Amino acid sequence: MADLAIRNLVKRYDKTEVLHGISLDVEDGEFVVFVGPSGCGKSTTLRLIAGLEDATQGEIVIGGRVVNNLEPKDRDIAMVFQNYAIYPHMTVRKNIGFGLRTAKMSKADKEARIDEVAGILGMTDLLARKPSQLSGGQRQRVAIGRAMVRDPAVFLFDEPLSNLDAQLRTQMRLEIKKLHQRVGNTIIFVTHDQVEAMTMADRIVIMKDGHIQQVGTPAEVYHKPANTFVAGFIGAPSMNMLSGSVSQGKLRLGSGTMLDLGLDMAEGRAVTVGVRPEDLHPGDGPALVRGPVTVREPLGHETLIYVGAEGQEVIAKADGRTPPEVGQEVTLTAAVETLHIFDAATGDALR
Amino acid sequence: MADLAIRNLVKRYDKTEVLHGISLDVEDGEFVVFVGPSGCGKSTTLRLIAGLEDATQGEIVIGGRVVNNLEPKDRDIAMVFQNYAIYPHMTVRKNIGFGLRTAKMSKADKEARIDEVAGILGMTDLLARKPSQLSGGQRQRVAIGRAMVRDPAVFLFDEPLSNLDAQLRTQMRLEIKKLHQRVGNTIIFVTHDQVEAMTMADRIVIMKDGHIQQVGTPAEVYHKPANTFVAGFIGAPSMNMLSGSVSQGKLRLGSGTMLDLGLDMAEGRAVTVGVRPEDLHPGDGPALVRGPVTVREPLGHETLIYVGAEGQEVIAKADGRTPPEVGQEVTLTAAVETLHIFDAATGDALR
Amino acid sequence: MYRNLTIRQKQIVWAWAFLAIPILFYTVIRFYPTGNAILISFQDWNLLGDRTWTGFDNYQTLFADPVFWKVFRNTFVYLLIGTPVSLIISFVIAYHLDQVRFMHGFLRMLYFLPFMTSAVAMAWVWRWFYQPVPVGLFNNALASMGIPQFPFLQSTTWALPSVLAPAVWAGLGFQVIIFMAGLRAIPRSYYEAARIDGVSWWTVLWEITLPLLKPTIVFIVVFSSIGFLRIFDHVFNMTTNNPGGPLNSTKPLVLMIYETAFSAFDMGYAAAQTVVLFLVLLVVSLIQLRILRDS
Amino acid sequence: VEIEYWQYFFDTRVEAMETLIENFEAANPDITVKMTHFPYADYRTKVAAAIPAGEGPDVVQLFYGWLNDYVAADLIQPLPSDVFPASKIDAEFFPMVQAMKEGDQYWALPTAVRSLALFYNTRLLEEAGVEPPTTLDEMIAAAKAMTKRDGAGNLTQVGMTAGMTAQDHHWWREGLVRQFGGEPYVDDYQTVNYNNEAGLEALNFYSSLFMGDDAVTSIGFMDEPQAAFKAGRAGLHIDGSFRIGSLEGQRGLNWGVTELPATADGTQSNYASYWVNAITTKAEGEKYDAAVKFMEYITGDEAMQVWLDVVGELPAKPSVGMTDENASDPVFGPFIRGLEYAHTTKFANESGQRQVMVEMVERMTLQGMSAEDSLAIAAEAEQKILDDYYKSASN
Amino acid sequence: MAVTEIRPTTDALLKTDAPKKPANMGQIIRWTLLFLGGVAMVMPIAYMISTSLKWPHEVYNLKLIPDEPHLENYTYVLEDGRFYWWFLNSMIIAVITTVCNVIFDSLVGYTLCKFRFPGRYIVFIAILSTLMIPTEMLVIPWYLMSQQFGWLDTYWGIMFPGLMTAFGTFLMKQFFETVPDDFIEAARIDGLNELQIWWTVAMPLVKPALAALAIFVFLGNWTAFIWPLIVTNSVEMYTLPVGLSSFGDEADVAWELIMTGAAISTIPTLIVFLIFQRYIIQGVVMAGLKG
């Protein structure tokens, strides 16, 4: 059993409270990604789970046991750090074997286990090397190997990829994903990169300022963001936010367009309409935005266009081969079902 | 006049030659991006242009003057570094003003110039701060400001965005782009991120191992890559490469599919067929690849699927809402006109 | 002319311009006198008279002098006891001090104070501590417990360790600071990873902390070795009347040099001794660097 | 003209010399004397480093034991015989000054001399009920009476101080060895002559003070002999006249001085030393003339009395020293009387030769070597120092 | 829900065997031992101060608290006009030497670290090798040299041997390794000459290192003895340690005065230490001591 639960977790450093009572249930074998802007408390949560810090309040339960008072080593977890924390003076073999030092196994069994893990990670040839002779990706793999070798119930990853360059990052995230599919342990993965979150997670936990904003599958948080924060955070480029108000049961936008969304809301209520760049494109539908193209960013198969309108700039996607010219006046439209409606004051999703 | 030319530039460190004679002409006001994998010589080229290193052979011409023996300060260039190189012990104002230290201007003029630049970059309020009180993006802006303040003929940027997180990177690249549209100086911009290259460049220079592989507009290098290297390097995820051979004037793929591309080539000639993931999708056309889905990466509006076939893995794009399940057998197809054909031996584009 | 140089050549010009004064300084103030001293080592010169060339006489006398060999041995005893002992003590202090928050600065100052106080005055205080009853602090304590007197400075066996102790004591603060800096530079995540792996603090100490401190240890070993090989102040001040302790049992090479030069005024002989010291320092440092850097 | 004078720093010496300079300058308005002084501990190093470099004084104060070096190195010049006729000096000064003479010229002359005497702690003597000793036997007896030990047998008060590192090596050489019938050196102090019966007896006597069951002292008691005496924890103490000044300031200490103890048959012997003034070779022309005048003044009667009054050092001429008033002075008297039978060792390397004595004793106390063996080793070692010195001085 | 409410009611807690860390006890013991060790470390210094409060006859009575503590020794030392000269001389010399070391050691360290030029390695090794040359070897030649050039009894004469040190150069070279080359190249492009770059860009970036170096150099010079003794002639030129030693004489050493002087002379070093101490560790950390 390797399910994990946190209940009303509060963490205070001296007087500043950095976690305000968060709760979460993670199932056995789930791959959960914590994502959020810098300083929102992701690492803190992870460190509480690992037992590197004491919780101020609340409970952490791993495999049905309350572990608040257990030492990290007794929690049946393993952790991979951002800077890998692999020891520069030890060979890869020793580094990986470090996690087994306290294990009650014969020496031969330990060696066999190290070889097995190295095999899984494709590092058998590198076992005799020192970390300084490894590339960034290989070091990352060693760090993972050291965590794997103990076969913990829960893996904790704290931004393990952020020291790698873009190409390697893409590759490593695929490897971790595959690894998870193979070994099936529970994984808690922290990142501030939403692409990483989207591509890896079974479920994403989006945090902000010590609160959980939304928990859901990638599809859920992308298609049904709980509030403007989540909507803006997930997806790149960010969702465009247009302000509007309810008028005669319809939605009136700044461009003057009235949309019938079948909403039942108080007359005059201020709302925010969100529309993702990939749903917004030059076309003949109801004009959400009208204005001149200010910048074009060709991405090859498509082109991002930036359109200035009503003092703000929205991003839309146009065809890659015949995008509008800079300066050209365009009308941007989107299918009504792709629009997200939020309360203008609280930011909570209304639909 | 701020055109720039390099002619047969060779750079040797002791015995290793890292640039093998590259030539390039850049027009006044052009935005040229150097892109290529790590270690290919991008930074070296930039440093030669800046005068931070001596060219072993060849000429560098800026605004019609051969500048090989001129010191950096006399070359009428400015440079922005990857880690910004803004001085932590100076305020923003002093940092920006640093570029003017040796300028023959009155103090008042200098101040005015600093204010002007700060205005352009929207940093007027931050002038009194120290760099430690700035966010990453703001620091980057200070670095740009310091370069701008001297109004050089040529701006050189060495991976200025790679220390920023994804969101900021997107934003800053837009800002630089706009800045260029406004001030119109010549810009040489180095990056190893092809998205940056694609979105910013007037022309892209793709380098590998000290050679230039291709020079062209973003559309050119995307749609008409000169060789497999360029094809694989530009576009993310990378172009899938399938091997095939010419058989009876047609192209035979590993999947057994025969494609008629109207090629006129020797029978049996081995070729490589490139197809971009965004052009490859599950469907009913001619089967380029057939195999089970191994991994799914949901990106929100679409999903990448990894399909294993014939010992290799290809990436394709599927719909974001109803992608195939992992393990499901799929057939991938693409429009014939989106296929790229390369010589299997040399890698050069045949079409 | 300068303008026509390539960038690299200009850099070289700058570099040598920057180095001009220092190179002049080192040449005139260090290398020339060194050469001079080596020259003198082949001469007979009592400082007052003429210098006469004597070839290797001074060296022959030196190697035939039993006192020299005694002193040579002492010098190495200082090195071989002093370096490890000070290394271990300062590490233990630094290791624990590093983990203490409460009044940290104050504790650190306590340990650093001896490094800042006059060596001469301190050597005398220690000398008083070592006296037999009724003066000495230590022996009074022993006497009050009914334990026999300990002949610290009056014994041929114990005089050397007794002289060494204050030398170690005085340098401890410096080494503690260096060690603390070394400890501070080890990323915390190394320890956190080890905590998660559940290894004992002993393993952490031996397999993580110490190996990662290696550069610091190399630095301290090399510099403290040079210090112990050149020990003088403490020995001189703790045994002023009988320089070098009972039957030369504490006399280090530098003291012998000092006496030869400024009591016997046998400059040539003294210079020969400095040359030997120089070679010893050189060889010891090189060996240490090699041993500690590899492996 | 200005001439420069160097001596080591000691409050009263500097004060005395300032007075002398003042008087001298008053008498010779065309001459000014600049005095420079250095810490005692490093005076020798300083002078040795400075003079050969051509730096330094026109008139310099040197310890008599260093003179040979300076003569050999041609750093000082002989005193002009017209102003300092050897015959006159021979007659007027204490005879030991003749060590400064070569042929019929003097190289240097002292203002004052010092000798040894026995200091005693009045209170301790009274407590033990003994009189100040006059013979060696009495001294041992008195010392025994004043020695105290704690329960564990550790000395807490010694009857007498001992330590070759202080003045005892002089006492042993020129005092005890001669008193036991020997002569420490022959050949004008170029040959060691104490490795014989007399030397052995002297050594046995000396070591009996601190070795064996009825030892009356221990070496290194309270670190330094004079410290023990000053602290009132030693009954007897042999020291030079220069100690007087520092004892005078000592609170709570009542002390007296008596002549060094004689043997049972009344043989007395003492050691004297002195600092001399010499003209360096640097002084030439009118500086030389001024230096000669200055020398003449500071070795004259007036200077000697000033020196005795201010510094407490004994006049180098019997005519000044042996006045009734001086000779019967309770403090200076024993020293001045001691001068009559005092000898002066000609050192080749004083600290080296002292070290030989120190080690002679250490071999016995620390290594249990017999007195004969240790004495023989010492004699050999000292002879080597002398040989090396006179060999190199001769070529 | 507060923690205190959860804990006793949770069955799971009963299964957890590890008692809550007794770490605090360990911390207290650790602190106490360190404190006692620290006190032991400063014992000799306490005796120095204690002696400075004693009358001469009490000096050899090693009581920590003098029978009649008094400040006469301090008055004596401070009223002795020479003391101010010595203090001033030491201050001037220590400060100038420190400034010189900070400038030249860092200039050389910087050059050796940031410039590529032929002979670089040789210069570095040569400078480093001077660490092995015992000072004792150089005193006589230095003296002859001073005499020849008339440096005897001058500040310059006292200072010149220590104006640059290999130790400082080595340390500074390490420090400059931490300054990214970009900073220097950026300044080059902005048109500064190399001297300006070093002074306005590189130096401010290694401030903690400079502070650490300054402390070590200052301490070293403040307590230097043999050379100042040999090179000075007049009492007015003595440095503090030399002056203090002249409180002794042929017959006797005035320990209470020497200890008083030593106590007073520790004050500036203590102040320097207190001001810069937070930089010492930071500075040494920066050096990375890569050897």
Ligand SMILES: Nc1ncnc2c1ncn2[C@@H]1O[C@H](COP(=O)(O)OP(=O)(O)OP(=O)(O)O)[C@@H](O)[C@H]1O
């Ligand atoms: N030891 C500490 N003492 C005081 N405050 C702390 C401490 N550790 C973290 N914090 C604060 O807690 C908040 C959350 O920090 P945390 O490291 O969990 O953020 P994060 O989400 O991991 O951010 P990042 O993406 O930058 O790693 C921050 O505001 C941080 O300043």
Ligand SMILES: Nc1ncnc2c1ncn2[C@@H]1O[C@H](COP(=O)(O)OP(=O)(O)OP(=O)(O)O)[C@@H](O)[C@H]1O
């Ligand atoms: N000072 C040097 N001495 C020797 N080789 C060098 C030096 N500087 C660079 N090189 C080599 O030159 C080649 C090109 O380096 P360069 O820095 O130009 O690569 P780059 O394209 O900028 O790579 P990156 O994307 O990693 O910055 C590399 O193989 C590198 O190892």
Ligand SMILES: [Mg+2]
């Ligand atoms: Mg974090």
Ligand SMILES: [Mg+2]
């Ligand atoms: Mg680069």
